[in-house]
Amino acid sequence: MSHDPAASAALFTHHVLKDGDSFLVANSFGDIEGGSQGLYRNDTRLLSRFRLRIGTTAPALLSAMVTRDNVFFVAHLTNRALPPLGDVAPVEGLVHVERRRLLCGERVFEWIGIRNYGSDELVLPLRFELDADFRDMFEVRGNVRPARGEQLPTRTGTHGVEFGYRGLDDVVRRSMVSFSRELAPLDPEGCIFELPSVLPPGGSDEIYIEIGSDPAPTPTRRRFRDAAALARRSMRRHQRRGAGLRSGASLFQQWLQRSRADLALLTSDLATGPYPYAGIPWFSTPFGRDAVITSLQTLWLNPGLARGVLTFLAAHxxxxxxxxxxxxxxxxxxxxxxxxxxxxxxxxxxxxxxxxxxxxxxxxxxxxxxxxxxxxxxxxxxxxxxxxxxxxxxxxxxxxxxxxxxxxxxxxxxxxxxxxxxxxxxxxxxxxxxxxxxxxxxxxxxxxxxxxxxxxxxxxxxxxxxxxxxxxxxxxxxxxxxxxxxxxxxxxxxxxxxxxxxxxxxxRSSNPGHLLYVGLPRPERARQVASQLLTPSFDTGWGLRTLAEGEPRYNPMSYHNGSVWPHDSALCAAGIARAGARADAARLLRDAFEAAVHFDMRVPELFCGFSHLRSAAPVAYPVACLPQAWAAGSAFMLLQACLGVTIDGWNGDIHVDQPRLPAGVEEVRLQGLAVGDSMVDLVFKRFGEQVGVFREGSGATAVPLQLRR
Structure with missing residues (x-):
């Protein structure tokens, strides 16, 4: 497909699902082709190849997306022109194929729906190519091992295939792919299967697939629907934790919603409480630093996340x-x-x-x-x-x-x-x-x-x-x-x-911006640092560089020496606001939002540090985690820095210090903010150059609100 630039780009666009300690990375066709793509569980790749073909031909891509709540991956495909099949050779664009996939109970559930929009009956052979390499995540990242374990014989049945691997740790890891219909094996290795489908004019067909580490009943429509309902309920529960944020600016609201959805996706419910895993694909596991900073970013809205993180880290x-x-x-x-x-x-x-x-x-x-x-x-x-x-x-x-x-x-x-x-x-x-x-x-x-x-x-x-x-x-x-x-x-x-x-x-690096966040520098030095962070040597217009332009080893395409990390920019912005420059923090929030718009409302772990003036859009860093917890959490730390909101839990007070709103955002509503035993709603509204704060809700009057303009 090298002749088709759109198709080539789709191969390198990753779509992610996660549940617990399992996650799946696939391209826009829904296929797993190589690189970092795969189904992973506990840092092991359980499925390294999963391709759908119509006959021997790859379908054409119409669209692909992960739903805004991060529950479903959906791809719409159609057939390319095919060689003759029986008496009829389907021309391009007659068959619609939809792939709908979710992860629930650390198990993949997939539905494939097919419809013939042609005027003739079609014999449509669907081919599935499967493999499982059981690579450790560090192998996928490039580590070369002196020895590996034993790949166990592949077992095939009428409805699926089972792969196995015995590691050097003497643990047997398995991956089982099951289909709702009987398959015809096409190769002696048992990794390529064909599933014939006969479609009358206007006719349709459907196939259900499940992938997991454990045996399960034959996939059915009922099992898929039950898993989908459970996954939706679980994601809604995760997203409803903590106070809500609402804005009349629709794109800004989409960013806040996507950031909350990404945090919900990455947060696993452990025995010690909720814990945000760092990022997909490389760091979908508990990290200490990332989880603490994510908890600090969201503490004003959801202290329950911090409690879960503290409990887990103390236990380890x-x-x-x-x-x-x-x-x-x-x-x-x-x-x-x-x-x-x-x-x-x-x-x-x-x-x-x-x-x-x-x-x-x-x-x-x-x-x-x-x-x-x-x-x-x-x-x-x-x-x-x-x-x-x-x-x-x-x-x-x-x-x-x-x-x-x-x-x-x-x-x-x-x-x-x-x-x-x-x-x-x-x-x-x-x-x-x-x-x-x-x-x-x-x-x-x-x-x-x-x-x-x-x-x-x-x-x-x-x-x-x-x-x-x-x-x-x-x-x-x-x-x-x-x-x-x-x-x-x-x-x-x-x-x-x-x-x-x-x-x-x-x-000169961004690191001293974190000193401002904790309030260590004397005031005049804090102002000098804030002033320099806001100059073009640091400020790209999308966020702050990790290293000032012109310093030795500066490279805007490097990992840490000139790139932009959204969490780093947010910590610096919070420090800049603490140093008295809240209006500048509001500008940094606006810049981060504009970057998010270019990244489809989902900011990555990092991106290249080219300036806004030299680039029409922020330039992606090719192997950045996406989604990533402290990148998603940066939106909430930036907003708190602008609104100047702090909660005094000892005295049950809310303090609002010189609130600002970013350009283009006229109002933000903070709903269900927990203060002691009360729930408070606040409205921040622009009036000319000033931002007013209003209290709403029946329990609001019990909580003192202290405002400094």
Missing amino acids: QAHEQSAFLDSAPGKIMHETRKGEMSATCELPFGLYYGGVDTTPLFVLLAGAYAQRTGDLAFIDRLWGALQSATGWIERVCDANPYGFVDYQRGEDSGLANQGWKDSEDSVFHADGRFPPGPIALVEVQGYAFGALQAMADLATRRGEHEAAAKWRDRADKLRAAVEDMFWMPDIGFYGIAVDGEGRLCRV
């Missing part, structure tokens, strides 16, 4: 020292994996702790959750984990000659860089040299500062005044050290890191 806190796992007592996990390569310790990511920022972010989130909800009882249950995490922060600071939180991987199998910019080339000196470790990142010091302040506040609430004073003093000392060693007075900005020799990496 490290208790032992391991160089291979980069673990130490009190440390919070970076990621967890369930695939074969992690189980056999070929890689350390089964339960890996190589993230220097996750532990202070965990403590910071606990403090923010308590401030939002006033839920001291939950903090009391979490207190041991918080003390242990803070103990790790203190021990690392005590071992660093300048009192900073630093990192250096324990073994070569771990991550070389362990902040959120974890690619190997993301931290460097002004001459491009990579710094010797241990490395202290500027934003991590901000997270640690926020964590120590949070512990001081929580200890005061618990009546532990001596501990509170100790943590407050440590926070003050850390702040002073950051101001002394990271600030570049000649540039008016903070450097990205201090290396193991005490040298500052004098590079």
Whole structure:
């Protein structure tokens, strides 16, 4: 199909479904062809090939989409001109084929409907090509293994096929594809099947398919409909968590709805509560840093997500020292994996702790959750984990000659860089040299500062005044050290890191924007940083670059050295608003919205850092996760930064500080905001240059609203 540009593009357009620990990535035809496409469960690809052909010919694509609620994938196809079949050779465009697919109970359910719009009877052979390679996710990403397990014999039956694989971890993994009708095998391997269909003029036919790891009854219409109803109910329940947002600006509203739907899709209900998996396809698993930041982005609307994340991370806190796992007592996990390569310790990511920022972010989130909800009882249950995490922060600071939180991987199998910019080339000196470790990142010091302040506040609430004073003093000392060693007075900005020799990496990156978010810098320095972040060297017009244009190693097409990450832009925007430039935060929200419009209302994990002036649309990064949790959550952090809304859960108050709305949005309604035992509705409405705030609802008057214009 190389002659057809539209068809070629459709092959590389990915459509995603997810349920629990399973997800499916297919092209616009609904086929699984290779690359990152496939059906995955627990970091293993259970189906690596799934192609539909009409005879030996690929159908032509009419349209493809995932429904706005992320429940169904739907593709509309038609036949190309076919070779003679019996007495009749169908011409192009006579047969309509619809594929409708969903994931429910970690099982794929698919319906294929066929209709003949021609005036003659058609004999239509549908061909299905199937395979399962059982590759570990890290193999799919490019890791080469010295050995693999055993591919078990393929078993075929009248209604389907079963693939099997025994891994080096001695676990047998299976994948079963079942059809509602009997199939005719076309090859000795049993991976190509034909399903004949005879269609009279105007006639139709339908086929049901199910794919899973376990045996199930023969697929039927009833099973498909029951699964569809269950999947819809589950997705509605996920999307209704937390306060709602409504806007009269239809495109802006679509962005908010799509962002909420993506968070609902990525959030799995674990035994510890809801947990947002990081992103599809590469990171559909619990990550520590990503989940904490996603929880911070949505905390004002839905504190229940933060509670689930905190509970899970506390349950998986490290208790032992391991160089291979980069673990130490009190440390919070970076990621967890369930695939074969992690189980056999070929890689350390089964339960890996190589993230220097996750532990202070965990403590910071606990403090923010308590401030939002006033839920001291939950903090009391979490207190041991918080003390242990803070103990790790203190021990690392005590071992660093300048009192900073630093990192250096324990073994070569771990991550070389362990902040959120974890690619190997993301931290460097002004001459491009990579710094010797241990490395202290500027934003991590901000997270640690926020964590120590949070512990001081929580200890005061618990009546532990001596501990509170100790943590407050440590926070003050850390702040002073950051101001002394990271600030570049000649540039008016903070450097990205201090290396193991005490040298500052004098590079302008987006990382200091996170310092503004936690409120570490003194006010005049915060304003200088905010001002520079808003200049064209950082600001693309779609979002903020991770590295200023003109810095060494700057490349707008790189992963971390000049690209735009929506979550990073949102954290910086929240910090800019905190520094007093709320109108600029509103402009950044508008820019992010315009980027979302070009990405069909679904912003990816990252995109290239070309400026708005040089490009009519943001340029995609080819292997970015989509959807991705903290990219979806960025819309809500940006909106909160503009509206200036904070909730004081201790006193049951809502504070609104100098609210702004982005250009083109005249009104935003905040519905069902939980404040203590009350539910509050707020309306933000533009009046000329001002934005007014109004309370609605029967329980609203019980909750004080404090407004500062």
